[in-house]
Amino acid sequence: MTSIWDRANPQLRDLAAYEPGKPIEETARQLGVPPEEIIKLASNENPLGPSPKAVEALRAASAFAQLYPDGGGFILRNAIATNLGCARENIILGNGSNEIIEFLGHAFLQPNDNAITFQHAFVAYKLVTALFGAQTTEIPTPDFECDPEALLAAVTPKTKIIFVANPNNPTGTLISEEKIDNFMAQVPQNIVTVLDEAYFEFLDNPPDTLRHVREGRNVVVLRTFSKIHGLASLRVGYGIARPELIEILQKTRQPFNVNGLGQVAARAALDDCDHLAQTRKVVDAGRAFLEAEFAAMKLRFVPSAANFVLVQVGDGASVFKKMLARKIIVRPLAGYGLAEWVRITVGTMEQNKKCIAALKQVIA
């Protein structure tokens, strides 16, 4: 009998599944302990929780959960546009910014097309590219240094998209505004450049990448409510681009791709300046603490601009398991070709201290 796989699209055969951070509930079940005892530092979530304003708005909006959401996302897109000083027509909403990466595949990638990104880049680019039967060219990054000029040499007539995460996940490295500008000055106009800024709000001196949108370049800037705003469970992200590009991406989405509760919560979180400022403060202090402790432990780490740190621990899979036994979830990175490393999200100071104490036992 022939396998149904023979009927499936061939690129699906070898397509790897995205490996998310291990969930708290699953870990608690396996260890036989209450979920409250588990510390998850595996998915770059906000250690302070969601914006309280978002929670309040969610509560009120839950009474209307029987209604379909505004598929056009009028209120949220307007609010984001006002916040950024652009127009609603410059904004597309996604079920997380991950969904917008998929829209880009729907819109631009066909079998045997090419996309370019850095080695150790956020893995969703490669997965989406493969999903559409296209190939990814990965540009080596010795010492994790990302110079976008190096991407240009790999451009071929088949290249449709260049993906750059800034800061990058899982490395936390930041590309300067000058380097981005230099790249944008040289990249062929018929290539869509994606600047994924999921950690933008954590930056001290964020690069002004929206300038390239304003100047009408084929660039899509991605942001999300999952990280600093603490709304990862609700799945809301957005893309910023020139209106013609947004129009193309809008064609690829489901009519109600972002749920109504998510839209309401994101709207409220957007101007919760207190929550943003508090989160930044906790993350700045926590990241400095983790990096100082890694240095004291003589562990190599990559200085991070985001709310996580990549640290070299020897056998990443084994450290992950031993940390798990101590009720702390970190992120192993074999799937990123970083088997000797783990990625640790900055938590509350109490969580960071417990994490370091456990890591000292595990590595000793």
Ligand SMILES: *Cc1c(COP(=O)(O)O)cnc(C)c1O
């Ligand atoms: C977390 C993350 C995202 C997106 O997350 P969503 O929850 O889908 O919005 C996108 N890019 C990078 C680099 C990330 O780390």
